[in-house]
Amino acid sequence: MMNTESRGLVLDENLLFEQSQPGRVGYSLTGLDVPSATPDSRLVREEITDFPELSEVDVVRHYTRLSTWNYGVDSGFYPLGSCTMKYNPKINEAVARLPGFAHIHPQTPEALNQGALELMYNLQQDLGEISGFPAITLQPAAGAQGEFAGMLMIRAWHEANGQKRHKVIIPDTAHGTNPASSALCGYDVITVASDGILSKEAVAAVMDDDVAALMVTNPNTLGLFEADIREICELVHQHGGLVYSDGANLNAMMGISRPGDIGIDVMHFNLHKTFSTPHGGGGPGSGPVGVVDKLIPFLPVPYVVREDNSYKLEYNCPQTIGRLKSFYGHFGILVRAYSYILSMGGEGLKRASELAVLNANYIRARLEGEYDLPNKQRSLHEVVFSEDALQNDCHTLDVAKRLIDYGYHPPTIYFPLVVHGALMIEPTETESKQTLDEFCDALLAIAEESKNNPELLKQAPVRAKVQRLDETAAARKPKLRWERV
Protein backbone atom coordinates (compact mmCIF):
# COMPACT_ATOMS: atom_id res chain seq x y z
CA MET A 1 0.00 0.00 0.00
CA MET A 2 1.10 3.55 -0.66
CA ASN A 3 1.77 5.28 2.61
CA THR A 4 -0.40 8.31 1.82
CA GLU A 5 -2.43 8.01 5.02
CA SER A 6 0.53 8.48 7.32
CA ARG A 7 0.53 11.07 10.08
CA GLY A 8 3.34 12.78 11.90
CA LEU A 9 4.78 16.09 12.91
CA VAL A 10 7.17 17.97 10.69
CA LEU A 11 8.80 20.41 13.07
CA ASP A 12 9.29 23.95 11.90
CA GLU A 13 12.63 25.59 12.46
CA ASN A 14 13.75 29.22 12.26
CA LEU A 15 17.14 30.38 11.11
CA LEU A 16 19.90 30.51 13.71
CA PHE A 17 19.96 34.29 13.28
CA GLU A 18 16.32 34.47 14.34
CA GLN A 19 16.89 32.28 17.40
CA SER A 20 19.74 34.37 18.76
CA GLN A 21 19.49 35.63 22.37
CA PRO A 22 21.89 38.36 23.57
CA GLY A 23 24.56 36.91 25.84
CA ARG A 24 23.68 33.25 25.31
CA VAL A 25 26.80 31.12 24.80
CA GLY A 26 27.74 27.47 24.28
CA TYR A 27 30.79 27.43 26.51
CA SER A 28 31.88 28.13 30.07
CA LEU A 29 35.38 29.41 30.74
CA THR A 30 37.15 29.57 34.09
CA GLY A 31 38.16 33.00 35.40
CA LEU A 32 41.23 34.76 34.05
CA ASP A 33 44.28 33.82 36.18
CA VAL A 34 46.84 35.98 34.40
CA PRO A 35 46.99 39.77 34.05
CA SER A 36 44.65 41.11 31.40
CA ALA A 37 46.29 42.70 28.36
CA THR A 38 44.91 44.74 25.46
CA PRO A 39 46.07 43.47 22.07
CA ASP A 40 47.28 45.82 19.37
CA SER A 41 44.24 47.37 17.67
CA ARG A 42 45.36 45.98 14.30
CA LEU A 43 44.86 42.46 15.69
CA VAL A 44 41.33 43.07 16.95
CA ARG A 45 38.58 41.93 14.62
CA GLU A 46 35.54 44.07 14.03
CA GLU A 47 32.41 43.00 15.81
CA ILE A 48 30.12 40.98 13.53
CA THR A 49 26.64 42.44 13.77
CA ASP A 50 23.81 39.96 14.19
CA PHE A 51 26.17 37.04 14.75
CA PRO A 52 23.93 34.40 16.37
CA GLU A 53 24.35 33.85 20.11
CA LEU A 54 23.22 30.34 21.02
CA SER A 55 23.82 27.43 23.39
CA GLU A 56 25.09 24.00 22.39
CA VAL A 57 21.65 22.41 22.62
CA ASP A 58 20.16 25.17 20.42
CA VAL A 59 22.66 24.36 17.70
CA VAL A 60 22.32 20.58 17.98
CA ARG A 61 18.51 20.75 17.81
CA HIS A 62 18.67 23.18 14.89
CA TYR A 63 20.73 20.90 12.67
CA THR A 64 19.03 17.72 13.83
CA ARG A 65 15.63 19.17 12.96
CA LEU A 66 16.87 20.31 9.57
CA SER A 67 18.21 16.80 8.94
CA THR A 68 14.68 15.40 9.40
CA TRP A 69 13.60 17.39 6.33
CA ASN A 70 16.11 15.54 4.17
CA TYR A 71 15.10 12.94 1.64
CA GLY A 72 17.86 10.54 0.68
CA VAL A 73 18.38 7.10 -0.74
CA ASP A 74 18.39 5.76 2.82
CA SER A 75 14.90 7.16 3.41
CA GLY A 76 13.14 6.16 0.22
CA PHE A 77 13.02 5.49 -3.51
CA TYR A 78 15.02 8.07 -5.47
CA PRO A 79 14.52 7.41 -9.22
CA LEU A 80 16.55 10.37 -10.47
CA GLY A 81 17.32 9.54 -14.11
CA SER A 82 20.96 9.78 -15.22
CA CYS A 83 22.13 10.07 -11.59
CA THR A 84 21.99 6.37 -10.62
CA MET A 85 20.86 6.84 -7.03
CA LYS A 86 21.42 3.23 -6.03
CA TYR A 87 21.60 2.15 -2.42
CA ASN A 88 25.11 2.50 -0.96
CA PRO A 89 25.89 -0.68 1.03
CA LYS A 90 27.06 0.05 4.56
CA ILE A 91 29.97 -2.37 4.29
CA ASN A 92 31.64 0.31 2.12
CA GLU A 93 31.44 2.70 5.07
CA ALA A 94 32.82 0.13 7.51
CA VAL A 95 35.83 -0.51 5.27
CA ALA A 96 36.47 3.20 4.64
CA ARG A 97 36.55 3.73 8.42
CA LEU A 98 39.34 1.20 9.03
CA PRO A 99 42.03 3.28 10.76
CA GLY A 100 44.69 2.30 8.20
CA PHE A 101 42.61 3.93 5.47
CA ALA A 102 40.77 6.65 7.39
CA HIS A 103 43.77 8.09 9.27
CA ILE A 104 46.50 7.74 6.68
CA HIS A 105 48.46 10.89 5.90
CA PRO A 106 48.84 11.63 2.18
CA GLN A 107 52.56 12.29 2.60
CA THR A 108 53.33 9.02 4.35
CA PRO A 109 56.41 7.49 2.65
CA GLU A 110 55.58 4.83 0.04
CA ALA A 111 57.30 2.11 2.07
CA LEU A 112 54.85 2.71 4.95
CA ASN A 113 51.87 3.15 2.65
CA GLN A 114 51.88 -0.12 0.75
CA GLY A 115 48.34 -1.19 1.71
CA ALA A 116 46.78 1.98 0.38
CA LEU A 117 48.86 1.84 -2.80
CA GLU A 118 47.95 -1.82 -3.29
CA LEU A 119 44.25 -0.91 -3.00
CA MET A 120 44.65 1.81 -5.63
CA TYR A 121 46.61 -0.54 -7.91
CA ASN A 122 44.00 -3.29 -7.55
CA LEU A 123 41.20 -0.81 -8.24
CA GLN A 124 43.01 0.35 -11.40
CA GLN A 125 43.26 -3.31 -12.47
CA ASP A 126 39.61 -4.07 -11.67
CA LEU A 127 38.27 -1.02 -13.49
CA GLY A 128 40.48 -1.99 -16.44
CA GLU A 129 39.03 -5.51 -16.39
CA ILE A 130 35.44 -4.20 -16.22
CA SER A 131 35.93 -1.67 -19.06
CA GLY A 132 38.53 -3.32 -21.31
CA PHE A 133 41.15 -0.58 -21.00
CA PRO A 134 44.84 -1.34 -20.29
CA ALA A 135 45.43 1.72 -18.08
CA ILE A 136 43.40 3.77 -15.61
CA THR A 137 43.93 7.04 -13.75
CA LEU A 138 42.07 7.34 -10.45
CA GLN A 139 42.82 11.02 -10.05
CA PRO A 140 39.81 12.99 -11.41
CA ALA A 141 37.58 14.34 -8.66
CA ALA A 142 34.28 13.63 -10.44
CA GLY A 143 32.79 12.77 -13.82
CA ALA A 144 33.15 16.18 -15.43
CA GLN A 145 36.81 16.37 -14.43
CA GLY A 146 37.24 12.88 -15.87
CA GLU A 147 35.83 14.17 -19.17
CA PHE A 148 38.21 17.12 -19.01
CA ALA A 149 41.16 14.79 -18.35
CA GLY A 150 40.14 12.54 -21.24
CA MET A 151 39.77 15.42 -23.68
CA LEU A 152 43.13 16.88 -22.58
CA MET A 153 44.75 13.50 -23.35
CA ILE A 154 43.09 13.44 -26.76
CA ARG A 155 44.40 16.94 -27.48
CA ALA A 156 47.89 16.00 -26.25
CA TRP A 157 47.92 12.90 -28.48
CA HIS A 158 46.99 14.93 -31.58
CA GLU A 159 49.61 17.55 -30.74
CA ALA A 160 52.27 14.86 -30.21
CA ASN A 161 51.41 13.67 -33.73
CA GLY A 162 51.94 17.19 -35.02
CA GLN A 163 48.24 17.82 -35.56
CA LYS A 164 46.10 20.73 -34.49
CA ARG A 165 42.46 19.73 -34.80
CA HIS A 166 39.59 22.04 -33.90
CA LYS A 167 36.32 20.13 -33.71
CA VAL A 168 34.54 17.60 -31.49
CA ILE A 169 31.35 15.87 -32.62
CA ILE A 170 28.70 15.34 -29.94
CA PRO A 171 25.25 13.79 -30.51
CA ASP A 172 22.15 15.41 -29.00
CA THR A 173 21.71 12.45 -26.63
CA ALA A 174 25.02 13.03 -24.83
CA HIS A 175 25.36 14.26 -21.26
CA GLY A 176 25.18 18.02 -20.87
CA THR A 177 28.71 18.22 -19.50
CA ASN A 178 30.25 16.76 -22.71
CA PRO A 179 30.06 20.00 -24.77
CA ALA A 180 31.38 21.98 -21.81
CA SER A 181 34.40 19.68 -21.37
CA SER A 182 35.19 19.92 -25.10
CA ALA A 183 34.84 23.70 -25.12
CA LEU A 184 37.09 23.96 -22.05
CA CYS A 185 39.79 22.13 -24.04
CA GLY A 186 39.44 24.69 -26.82
CA TYR A 187 37.33 22.68 -29.26
CA ASP A 188 34.38 23.81 -31.36
CA VAL A 189 31.42 21.54 -30.68
CA ILE A 190 29.52 20.09 -33.64
CA THR A 191 26.14 18.80 -32.48
CA VAL A 192 24.58 16.00 -34.51
CA ALA A 193 20.95 14.99 -34.31
CA SER A 194 20.19 11.36 -33.59
CA ASP A 195 16.97 9.43 -33.93
CA GLY A 196 17.33 8.08 -30.43
CA ILE A 197 20.36 6.13 -31.60
CA LEU A 198 23.30 7.76 -33.37
CA SER A 199 23.71 6.58 -36.98
CA LYS A 200 26.98 6.09 -38.83
CA GLU A 201 25.56 8.27 -41.62
CA ALA A 202 24.95 11.20 -39.24
CA VAL A 203 28.57 11.05 -38.09
CA ALA A 204 29.89 10.61 -41.63
CA ALA A 205 28.07 13.78 -42.71
CA VAL A 206 30.18 15.94 -40.38
CA MET A 207 33.36 13.84 -40.06
CA ASP A 208 36.55 15.25 -41.54
CA ASP A 209 40.27 15.55 -40.78
CA ASP A 210 39.69 18.55 -38.50
CA VAL A 211 37.67 16.47 -36.03
CA ALA A 212 39.72 15.58 -32.94
CA ALA A 213 37.13 13.28 -31.42
CA LEU A 214 33.61 12.03 -31.26
CA MET A 215 32.24 12.30 -27.73
CA VAL A 216 29.36 9.94 -27.10
CA THR A 217 27.44 8.82 -24.01
CA ASN A 218 26.75 5.10 -24.09
CA PRO A 219 24.16 3.97 -23.12
CA ASN A 220 22.87 7.44 -24.02
CA THR A 221 20.60 9.75 -22.06
CA LEU A 222 17.52 8.05 -23.49
CA GLY A 223 18.73 4.81 -21.89
CA LEU A 224 19.45 3.38 -25.35
CA PHE A 225 22.57 1.40 -26.30
CA GLU A 226 24.38 2.93 -29.27
CA ALA A 227 23.97 -0.11 -31.50
CA ASP A 228 26.20 1.21 -34.32
CA ILE A 229 29.04 2.27 -32.05
CA ARG A 230 31.57 -0.21 -33.45
CA GLU A 231 31.11 1.01 -37.05
CA ILE A 232 31.06 4.63 -35.87
CA CYS A 233 34.39 4.12 -34.06
CA GLU A 234 35.92 2.66 -37.24
CA LEU A 235 34.73 5.66 -39.24
CA VAL A 236 36.21 8.17 -36.78
CA HIS A 237 39.50 6.24 -36.64
CA GLN A 238 39.72 6.21 -40.45
CA HIS A 239 39.82 10.02 -40.32
CA GLY A 240 42.46 10.02 -37.61
CA GLY A 241 40.06 10.97 -34.81
CA LEU A 242 39.53 9.35 -31.41
CA VAL A 243 36.33 8.31 -29.64
CA TYR A 244 35.50 9.41 -26.10
CA SER A 245 32.74 7.52 -24.35
CA ASP A 246 31.04 9.04 -21.31
CA GLY A 247 30.82 6.05 -18.97
CA ALA A 248 28.34 7.55 -16.53
CA ASN A 249 25.82 4.92 -17.60
CA LEU A 250 28.18 1.96 -17.23
CA ASN A 251 25.74 0.66 -14.62
CA ALA A 252 23.72 -0.84 -17.49
CA MET A 253 26.47 -2.98 -19.02
CA MET A 254 28.96 -4.31 -16.47
CA GLY A 255 30.04 -7.81 -17.40
CA ILE A 256 28.06 -7.61 -20.66
CA SER A 257 29.83 -5.14 -22.96
CA ARG A 258 33.29 -3.62 -22.57
CA PRO A 259 33.86 -0.17 -24.17
CA GLY A 260 37.56 -0.96 -24.66
CA ASP A 261 36.61 -3.96 -26.83
CA ILE A 262 34.34 -2.05 -29.22
CA GLY A 263 36.70 0.69 -30.34
CA ILE A 264 36.38 3.37 -27.64
CA ASP A 265 39.70 5.14 -26.91
CA VAL A 266 38.90 6.97 -23.65
CA MET A 267 36.15 6.56 -21.07
CA HIS A 268 35.50 7.93 -17.61
CA PHE A 269 33.76 6.05 -14.82
CA ASN A 270 31.50 7.60 -12.21
CA LEU A 271 32.39 5.64 -9.09
CA HIS A 272 29.65 7.57 -7.28
CA LYS A 273 27.07 6.14 -9.67
CA THR A 274 28.10 2.71 -10.91
CA PHE A 275 30.15 1.67 -7.88
CA SER A 276 27.79 2.75 -5.11
CA THR A 277 29.76 5.52 -3.43
CA PRO A 278 27.74 8.33 -1.84
CA HIS A 279 26.66 11.39 -3.83
CA GLY A 280 23.94 13.97 -4.03
CA GLY A 281 25.18 16.06 -1.12
CA GLY A 282 26.89 13.11 0.53
CA GLY A 283 29.71 13.04 -2.06
CA PRO A 284 32.34 13.75 -3.16
CA GLY A 285 32.38 12.16 -6.60
CA SER A 286 35.18 10.27 -8.30
CA GLY A 287 35.79 10.06 -12.04
CA PRO A 288 38.60 7.65 -13.00
CA VAL A 289 39.50 7.48 -16.69
CA GLY A 290 40.48 4.45 -18.78
CA VAL A 291 42.56 4.77 -21.95
CA VAL A 292 43.88 2.60 -24.79
CA ASP A 293 47.62 1.88 -25.14
CA LYS A 294 48.48 4.84 -27.35
CA LEU A 295 47.17 7.32 -24.76
CA ILE A 296 49.05 5.87 -21.77
CA PRO A 297 52.00 8.32 -22.10
CA PHE A 298 49.58 11.23 -21.53
CA LEU A 299 47.92 9.98 -18.32
CA PRO A 300 47.88 12.38 -15.36
CA VAL A 301 50.56 11.78 -12.75
CA PRO A 302 50.98 10.09 -10.41
CA TYR A 303 49.43 6.66 -10.91
CA VAL A 304 50.28 3.45 -9.09
CA VAL A 305 52.57 0.83 -10.62
CA ARG A 306 53.73 -2.52 -9.28
CA GLU A 307 57.43 -3.37 -9.23
CA ASP A 308 58.44 -6.81 -8.03
CA ASN A 309 56.23 -7.23 -4.99
CA SER A 310 55.80 -3.60 -3.99
CA TYR A 311 53.82 -0.61 -5.20
CA LYS A 312 54.96 2.89 -6.05
CA LEU A 313 53.63 6.16 -7.42
CA GLU A 314 54.82 6.76 -10.98
CA TYR A 315 55.76 10.36 -11.82
CA ASN A 316 58.23 9.77 -14.66
CA CYS A 317 55.96 10.45 -17.65
CA PRO A 318 57.45 13.17 -19.89
CA GLN A 319 54.31 13.52 -22.05
CA THR A 320 51.80 13.59 -19.16
CA ILE A 321 49.01 16.19 -19.19
CA GLY A 322 50.09 16.85 -15.60
CA ARG A 323 48.30 16.73 -12.30
CA LEU A 324 44.56 17.39 -11.98
CA LYS A 325 43.97 16.97 -8.29
CA SER A 326 45.94 17.33 -5.09
CA PHE A 327 47.48 14.06 -3.94
CA TYR A 328 45.77 10.95 -5.37
CA GLY A 329 42.12 11.72 -6.06
CA HIS A 330 39.33 11.14 -3.53
CA PHE A 331 40.99 8.24 -1.76
CA GLY A 332 38.13 7.53 0.69
CA ILE A 333 35.78 7.12 -2.28
CA LEU A 334 38.25 4.77 -3.98
CA VAL A 335 38.18 2.57 -0.87
CA ARG A 336 34.37 2.41 -0.96
CA ALA A 337 34.28 1.56 -4.69
CA TYR A 338 36.87 -1.19 -4.22
CA SER A 339 34.85 -2.56 -1.31
CA TYR A 340 31.77 -2.65 -3.57
CA ILE A 341 33.60 -4.43 -6.41
CA LEU A 342 35.06 -7.07 -4.07
CA SER A 343 31.81 -7.66 -2.21
CA MET A 344 29.84 -8.01 -5.47
CA GLY A 345 32.37 -10.04 -7.46
CA GLY A 346 32.31 -10.36 -11.24
CA GLU A 347 29.06 -12.31 -11.39
CA GLY A 348 27.45 -9.94 -8.89
CA LEU A 349 28.32 -6.86 -10.98
CA LYS A 350 26.85 -8.49 -14.08
CA ARG A 351 23.71 -9.37 -12.13
CA ALA A 352 23.47 -5.76 -10.91
CA SER A 353 23.45 -4.52 -14.52
CA GLU A 354 20.86 -7.10 -15.53
CA LEU A 355 18.56 -6.10 -12.68
CA ALA A 356 19.03 -2.38 -13.38
CA VAL A 357 17.83 -3.01 -16.94
CA LEU A 358 15.02 -5.30 -15.81
CA ASN A 359 13.75 -2.78 -13.26
CA ALA A 360 13.69 0.10 -15.76
CA ASN A 361 11.89 -2.04 -18.31
CA TYR A 362 9.35 -3.17 -15.71
CA ILE A 363 8.50 0.49 -15.02
CA ARG A 364 8.38 1.15 -18.76
CA ALA A 365 5.96 -1.72 -19.32
CA ARG A 366 3.66 -0.68 -16.48
CA LEU A 367 3.49 3.03 -17.42
CA GLU A 368 3.58 2.96 -21.23
CA GLY A 369 0.17 3.91 -22.54
CA GLU A 370 -0.74 6.15 -19.61
CA TYR A 371 2.53 8.02 -20.21
CA ASP A 372 3.81 8.75 -23.71
CA LEU A 373 6.99 6.89 -24.68
CA PRO A 374 8.54 8.73 -27.65
CA ASN A 375 11.46 6.33 -28.27
CA LYS A 376 10.28 2.77 -28.72
CA GLN A 377 13.70 1.14 -29.16
CA ARG A 378 14.71 -1.37 -26.52
CA SER A 379 15.90 0.60 -23.53
CA LEU A 380 18.38 -0.30 -20.84
CA HIS A 381 18.70 1.10 -17.31
CA GLU A 382 16.44 4.15 -17.60
CA VAL A 383 13.25 5.11 -19.39
CA VAL A 384 12.25 8.55 -20.65
CA PHE A 385 8.58 9.51 -21.05
CA SER A 386 7.27 12.75 -22.56
CA GLU A 387 4.42 14.90 -21.23
CA ASP A 388 2.35 14.45 -24.40
CA ALA A 389 -0.18 12.03 -22.90
CA LEU A 390 -0.99 14.28 -19.93
CA GLN A 391 -4.49 15.78 -19.92
CA ASN A 392 -5.98 19.17 -19.05
CA ASP A 393 -2.83 21.26 -19.53
CA CYS A 394 -0.95 19.30 -16.88
CA HIS A 395 2.81 19.24 -17.39
CA THR A 396 5.81 17.22 -16.31
CA LEU A 397 6.56 19.68 -13.51
CA ASP A 398 3.08 19.07 -12.05
CA VAL A 399 3.58 15.30 -12.10
CA ALA A 400 6.96 15.67 -10.38
CA LYS A 401 5.50 17.91 -7.67
CA ARG A 402 2.55 15.58 -7.12
CA LEU A 403 4.92 12.61 -6.66
CA ILE A 404 6.25 14.38 -3.57
CA ASP A 405 2.77 14.06 -2.06
CA TYR A 406 3.01 10.30 -2.59
CA GLY A 407 6.31 10.18 -0.71
CA TYR A 408 8.80 9.88 -3.58
CA HIS A 409 11.72 11.93 -4.74
CA PRO A 410 10.72 13.07 -8.26
CA PRO A 411 12.61 11.73 -11.28
CA THR A 412 14.80 13.95 -13.44
CA ILE A 413 12.60 16.30 -15.47
CA TYR A 414 13.06 18.32 -18.67
CA PHE A 415 16.24 16.37 -19.50
CA PRO A 416 17.23 15.15 -22.04
CA LEU A 417 16.16 18.15 -24.11
CA VAL A 418 15.34 16.00 -27.16
CA VAL A 419 12.21 14.73 -25.38
CA HIS A 420 9.27 17.13 -24.94
CA GLY A 421 8.70 17.58 -21.21
CA ALA A 422 11.00 14.67 -20.36
CA LEU A 423 10.30 12.52 -17.30
CA MET A 424 13.46 10.46 -16.90
CA ILE A 425 13.20 7.49 -14.53
CA GLU A 426 16.15 5.37 -13.40
CA PRO A 427 15.15 2.91 -10.66
CA THR A 428 18.57 1.16 -10.35
CA GLU A 429 19.02 -2.50 -9.43
CA THR A 430 18.68 -2.00 -5.69
CA GLU A 431 14.88 -1.65 -5.62
CA SER A 432 12.46 -4.51 -5.03
CA LYS A 433 9.46 -5.30 -7.23
CA GLN A 434 7.27 -4.16 -4.35
CA THR A 435 8.86 -0.70 -4.35
CA LEU A 436 8.61 -0.45 -8.14
CA ASP A 437 4.93 -1.42 -8.03
CA GLU A 438 4.12 1.16 -5.37
CA PHE A 439 5.91 3.83 -7.40
CA CYS A 440 4.11 2.84 -10.62
CA ASP A 441 0.78 2.81 -8.77
CA ALA A 442 1.50 6.39 -7.66
CA LEU A 443 2.34 7.54 -11.19
CA LEU A 444 -0.77 5.83 -12.60
CA ALA A 445 -2.89 7.47 -9.90
CA ILE A 446 -1.37 10.83 -10.86
CA ALA A 447 -2.20 10.24 -14.54
CA GLU A 448 -5.78 9.57 -13.43
CA GLU A 449 -5.80 12.74 -11.33
CA SER A 450 -4.66 14.72 -14.35
CA LYS A 451 -7.93 13.66 -16.03
CA ASN A 452 -10.30 14.09 -13.09
CA ASN A 453 -8.70 16.61 -10.79
CA PRO A 454 -6.05 18.60 -12.70
CA GLU A 455 -6.12 21.45 -10.16
CA LEU A 456 -4.68 19.07 -7.59
CA LEU A 457 -1.63 18.51 -9.78
CA LYS A 458 -1.16 22.21 -10.43
CA GLN A 459 -1.22 22.97 -6.69
CA ALA A 460 0.99 20.07 -5.66
CA PRO A 461 2.70 19.35 -3.41
CA VAL A 462 -0.18 19.81 -0.99
CA ARG A 463 1.00 17.42 1.74
CA ALA A 464 4.64 18.47 1.91
CA LYS A 465 6.11 20.76 4.52
CA VAL A 466 6.62 23.44 1.87
CA GLN A 467 4.00 24.01 -0.84
CA ARG A 468 4.68 24.84 -4.50
CA LEU A 469 7.54 27.31 -4.61
CA ASP A 470 7.85 30.16 -7.09
CA GLU A 471 10.95 28.83 -8.84
CA THR A 472 10.87 31.63 -11.41
CA ALA A 473 10.98 34.41 -8.81
CA ALA A 474 13.70 32.54 -6.90
CA ALA A 475 15.85 32.40 -10.03
CA ARG A 476 15.13 35.92 -11.26
CA LYS A 477 15.40 37.69 -7.92
CA PRO A 478 17.36 35.39 -5.62
CA LYS A 479 17.68 36.32 -1.95
CA LEU A 480 20.96 34.80 -0.87
CA ARG A 481 21.51 36.59 2.44
CA TRP A 482 19.48 36.90 5.61
CA GLU A 483 18.56 40.44 6.61
CA ARG A 484 16.84 41.61 9.76
CA VAL A 485 13.40 42.98 8.91
Place this chain on the structure above:
Amino acid sequence: MDFPKDLKYTEEHEWVLVEDDIVTIGVTDFAQDQLGDIVFVELPEVGDTLEEGDTFGVVESVKAVSDVYAPVSGEVVEINEALPDEPEALNNSPYDEGWMIKMKLTDSGALADLMDVAAYQAFVEKD
Protein backbone atom coordinates in the same frame (compact mmCIF):
# COMPACT_ATOMS: atom_id res chain seq x y z
CA MET B 1 0.55 32.40 -30.65
CA ASP B 2 1.83 35.52 -32.36
CA PHE B 3 4.09 35.47 -35.45
CA PRO B 4 4.44 38.95 -37.04
CA LYS B 5 4.28 38.99 -40.84
CA ASP B 6 7.13 41.43 -41.37
CA LEU B 7 9.76 39.14 -39.76
CA LYS B 8 11.91 36.31 -41.06
CA TYR B 9 12.34 33.10 -39.02
CA THR B 10 14.88 30.31 -38.46
CA GLU B 11 14.57 26.62 -37.63
CA GLU B 12 16.21 27.45 -34.29
CA HIS B 13 13.11 29.56 -33.47
CA GLU B 14 14.71 32.96 -33.82
CA TRP B 15 13.11 35.93 -35.54
CA VAL B 16 14.99 38.39 -37.74
CA LEU B 17 13.88 41.92 -38.62
CA VAL B 18 15.71 43.19 -41.72
CA GLU B 19 16.20 46.96 -42.15
CA ASP B 20 18.67 47.64 -44.97
CA ASP B 21 21.95 46.07 -43.79
CA ILE B 22 20.98 46.04 -40.09
CA VAL B 23 19.14 43.01 -38.67
CA THR B 24 17.48 42.77 -35.25
CA ILE B 25 17.35 39.27 -33.70
CA GLY B 26 15.35 37.67 -30.91
CA VAL B 27 13.56 34.41 -30.08
CA THR B 28 10.00 33.68 -31.18
CA ASP B 29 6.80 33.47 -29.19
CA PHE B 30 6.88 29.71 -29.78
CA ALA B 31 10.42 29.49 -28.38
CA GLN B 32 9.61 31.44 -25.22
CA ASP B 33 6.47 29.36 -24.70
CA GLN B 34 8.44 26.12 -25.02
CA LEU B 35 11.24 27.32 -22.75
CA GLY B 36 8.92 28.50 -19.99
CA ASP B 37 9.82 31.28 -17.56
CA ILE B 38 13.16 32.74 -18.60
CA VAL B 39 15.43 33.61 -15.70
CA PHE B 40 18.79 34.46 -17.25
CA VAL B 41 20.03 35.92 -20.55
CA GLU B 42 23.61 36.24 -21.76
CA LEU B 43 24.42 38.49 -24.73
CA PRO B 44 27.58 39.11 -26.80
CA GLU B 45 29.62 42.32 -26.72
CA VAL B 46 29.10 45.12 -29.18
CA GLY B 47 31.84 44.75 -31.80
CA ASP B 48 31.88 40.93 -31.74
CA THR B 49 32.05 39.33 -35.17
CA LEU B 50 29.75 36.38 -35.73
CA GLU B 51 29.64 33.77 -38.47
CA GLU B 52 26.31 32.25 -39.43
CA GLY B 53 25.62 29.41 -36.98
CA ASP B 54 27.85 30.76 -34.20
CA THR B 55 26.48 30.82 -30.67
CA PHE B 56 25.86 34.44 -29.77
CA GLY B 57 24.03 34.11 -26.47
CA VAL B 58 22.43 31.93 -23.84
CA VAL B 59 18.82 31.82 -22.68
CA GLU B 60 18.14 29.98 -19.43
CA SER B 61 14.67 29.06 -18.24
CA VAL B 62 13.47 27.13 -15.21
CA LYS B 63 13.54 24.05 -17.47
CA ALA B 64 16.68 24.31 -19.56
CA VAL B 65 19.66 26.28 -20.81
CA SER B 66 19.67 26.97 -24.56
CA ASP B 67 22.22 28.51 -26.88
CA VAL B 68 21.06 31.12 -29.38
CA TYR B 69 22.63 30.99 -32.83
CA ALA B 70 23.48 33.78 -35.28
CA PRO B 71 21.19 33.31 -38.29
CA VAL B 72 23.48 35.44 -40.49
CA SER B 73 27.11 36.60 -40.51
CA GLY B 74 28.06 40.09 -39.40
CA GLU B 75 29.14 42.39 -36.61
CA VAL B 76 27.19 43.05 -33.42
CA VAL B 77 26.37 46.77 -33.41
CA GLU B 78 23.91 46.97 -30.50
CA ILE B 79 22.65 44.74 -27.69
CA ASN B 80 19.52 45.01 -25.54
CA GLU B 81 21.31 46.05 -22.37
CA ALA B 82 18.12 46.04 -20.30
CA LEU B 83 17.45 42.37 -21.04
CA PRO B 84 19.87 40.66 -18.60
CA ASP B 85 18.22 42.55 -15.71
CA GLU B 86 14.69 41.99 -17.03
CA PRO B 87 14.75 38.49 -18.59
CA GLU B 88 10.96 38.31 -18.25
CA ALA B 89 10.75 40.65 -21.26
CA LEU B 90 11.57 37.61 -23.42
CA ASN B 91 8.38 35.95 -22.15
CA ASN B 92 6.14 39.01 -22.09
CA SER B 93 7.25 40.80 -25.23
CA PRO B 94 9.42 38.54 -27.40
CA TYR B 95 9.23 40.74 -30.52
CA ASP B 96 9.49 44.15 -28.89
CA GLU B 97 11.10 44.65 -25.47
CA GLY B 98 12.62 41.17 -25.70
CA TRP B 99 14.83 41.84 -28.74
CA MET B 100 18.37 40.56 -28.16
CA ILE B 101 20.93 41.99 -30.60
CA LYS B 102 21.36 44.07 -33.75
CA MET B 103 23.91 43.01 -36.35
CA LYS B 104 25.40 44.70 -39.40
CA LEU B 105 25.29 42.17 -42.21
CA THR B 106 28.45 41.21 -44.08
CA ASP B 107 26.58 39.06 -46.59
CA SER B 108 22.90 39.61 -47.35
CA GLY B 109 22.77 36.34 -49.30
CA ALA B 110 22.08 34.32 -46.13
CA LEU B 111 18.77 36.15 -45.71
CA ALA B 112 17.37 34.13 -48.59
CA ASP B 113 17.62 30.96 -46.46
CA LEU B 114 15.34 32.34 -43.74
CA MET B 115 11.67 31.35 -43.57
CA ASP B 116 8.76 33.72 -44.06
CA VAL B 117 5.90 33.65 -41.60
CA ALA B 118 3.87 31.04 -43.50
CA ALA B 119 6.81 28.68 -43.77
CA TYR B 120 7.66 29.14 -40.08
CA GLN B 121 4.10 28.51 -38.96
CA ALA B 122 4.08 25.29 -40.96
CA PHE B 123 7.46 24.38 -39.42
CA VAL B 124 6.17 24.95 -35.89
CA GLU B 125 3.06 22.87 -36.49
CA LYS B 126 5.16 20.01 -37.85
CA ASP B 127 7.55 20.29 -34.89
